[in-house]
Amino acid sequence: MTAPNSLAARDIAYVLHPYTDPRQHEQTGPLVITSGRGVWVRDAEGREYIEGLAGLWCTALGFSEPRLVEAARRQLARLPYTHGFAGRSSEPVIELAERLVRIAPAPLAKVYFTNSGSEAMDAAIRLVWYYNNARGRPEKKRIIGRRRGYHGVTIAAGHLTALAYTRAGFDLPMRHLFFELTTPSLYRDGLPGEDEEAFADRLAAEFEALVRALGPETVAAFVAEPVMGAGGVVVPPRSYFEKIQPLLERYDILMVADEVICGFGRTGAMWGSETFRIRPDILTVAKQLSSGYQPIAAVLISEEIYATIADYAHRLGTFGTGFTYGGHPVPAAVALETLRIYEEDRILDHVRSLAPHFQARLARLADHPLVGEARGIGLIGAVELVRDKRTRAQFDPKLKVNARVTAHCQARGLILRPLVMDTVGICPPLVIGREELDLLFDRLEAALDATLADLEREGLRSP
Numbered sequence: 305m306t307a308p309n310s311l312a313a314r315d316i317a318y319v320l321h322p323y324t325d326p327r328q329h330e331q332t333g334p335l336v337i338t339s340g341r342g343v344w345v346r347d348a349e350g351r352e353y354i355e356g357l358a359g360l361w362c363t364a365l366g367f368s369e370p371r372l373v374e375a376a377r378r379q380l381a382r383l384p385y386t387h388g389f390a391g392r393s394s395e396p397v398i399e400l401a402e403r404l405v406r407i408a409p410a411p412l413a414k415v416y417f418t419n420s421g422s423e424a425m426d427a428a429i430r431l432v433w434y435y436n437n438a439r440g441r442p443e444k445k446r447i448i449g450r451r452r453g454y455h456g457v458t459i460a461a462g463h464l465t466a467l468a469y470t471r472a473g474f475d476l477p478m479r480h481l482f483f484e485l486t487t488p489s490l491y492r493d494g495l496p497g498e499d500e501e502a503f504a505d506r507l508a509a510e511f512e513a514l515v516r517a518l519g520p521e522t523v524a525a526f527v528a529e530p531v532m533g534a535g536g537v538v539v540p541p542r543s544y545f546e547k548i549q550p551l552l553e554r555y556d557i558l559m560v561a562d563e564v565i566c567g568f569g570r571t572g573a574m575w576g577s578e579t580f581r582i583r584p585d586i587l588t589v590a591k592q593l594s595s596g597y598q599p600i601a602a603v604l605i606s607e608e609i610y611a612t613i614a615d616y617a618h619r620l621g622t623f624g625t626g627f628t629y630g631g632h633p634v635p636a637a638v639a640l641e642t643l644r645i646y647e648e649d650r651i652l653d654h655v656r657s658l659a660p661h662f663q664a665r666l667a668r669l670a671d672h673p674l675v676g677e678a679r680g681i682g683l684i685g686a687v688e689l690v691r692d693k694r695t696r697a698q699f700d701p702k703l704k705v706n707a708r709v710t711a712h713c714q715a716r717g718l719i720l721r722p723l724v725m726d727t728v729g730i731c732p733p734l735v736i737g738r739e740e741l742d743l744l745f746d747r748l749e750a751a752l753d754a755t756l757a758d759l760e761r762e763g764l765r766s767p
């Protein structure tokens with residue numbers, strides 16, 4: 305039990321936490337993180353952990369990058385706030401937009417700033433609708449996502465986050481505007497004997513069939529993460545997006561790439577869109593944009609979308625939307641410095657040189673009796689746990705086997721995240737070194753062994 309005035313006790317008294325079982329949390333209390341250095345974080349009791357999920361897939365540069373601290377300090381001292389309403393702007397916002405456009409994976413021309421990935425997706429949906437109203441196509445509003453996609457939890461973005469736990473009890477979704485297709489997981493959704501290519505063909509055919517059933521004149525956009533993150537780190541078949549892309553062009557459907565996790569090097573290219581040959585009309589970024597040091601996100605749009613929106617807004621008299629902190633100079637200054645560091649420190653080269661080792665250590669886990677599939681790309685991966693490797697049968701979800709694994713990781717000084725489908729996600733800061741990576745995987749292996757021993761002892765799995 306926690307001491308009455310401890311941080312943990314005050315947390316339980318006053319904080320409502322996302323993605324916890326509140327009643328269980330009241331028993332166990334929080335893990336209070338107090339400081340960080342490199343890829344390591346320290347808790348209130350002085351224990352140290354490798355942050356194996358880079359916080360929430362975001363702290364690419366680790367937890368103690370002095371240049372980012374200095375960029376924030378400098379901007380706070382010079383101009384702590386201004387906004388972007390009614391034609392106002394600031395230097396870091398302008399420079400950041402310019403740099404984002406320069407490095408974008410497609411000819412995207414304008415940047416709209418928000419505070420979070422959810423808001424970026426919300427804004428993207430809003431822009432898609434506005435754009436089609438501008439084109440005199442008010443019926444072209446439907447949006448297609450995928451099951452197990454994660455795009456945030458604001459009401460609109462929450463419609464595209466197709467996970468049971470983000471919807472239960474929240475009256476989502478409204479079915480007439482948002483639709484979902486099969487998760488591109490060959491392991492779970494492939495048919496017996498189907499290879500990657502045949503699977504991708506089938507999913508493209510499914511996409512086209514849905515568009516035709518709904519009527520192409522009603523379908524506005526396809527929204528996808530290049531690699532699904534929170535949905536269990538699902539790496540699509542290589543040609544999946546290449547097969548869908550021509551259909552988007554044929555039916556005049558916008559491609560919205562959610563690069564909130566994949567953007568800035570995670571998959572071994574600057575963009576997931578490059579890795580998977582996606583040609584986005586709209587792109588959302590957040591997280592690694594500022595290495596998680598400040599809340600900032602953005603939506604990038606093509607010149608054609610911008611021109612259409614601008615003409616329409618001109619006719620209406622104003623582009624009537626915006627956030628008080630959208631285009632805040634302090635997060636913008638930190639994001640700008642983050643992008644400079646990525647370039648100057650050649651972070652992408654580091655990711656590319658380390659990725660084969662990461663993937664080799666990950667692949668080794670596939671031999672573990674609890675692991676059905678070990679999958680990943682670049683410096684992101686996951687293991688999917690199964691009761692029976694041959695049939696791929698899962699454990700009873702109530703057993704929360706993946707949470708047992710992450711608890712064993714935590715006891716060994718490693719923070720990882722349990723995700724849907726009994727997976728454990730791995731997404732360390734991009735600056736992780738080879739020895740730290742080995743330590744991460746050593747600890748994960750030990751945690752898998754310990755979980756297996758627990759399950760066997762409890763009679764939940766036969767030795």
Ligand SMILES: Cc1ncc(COP(=O)(O)O)c(C=O)c1O
Binds near residue numbers: 422454533563
């Ligand atoms: C791919 C993706 N899109 C959007 C979001 C939502 O971002 P935020 O939590 O900043 O609202 C997330 C968050 O994890 C994400 O992974």
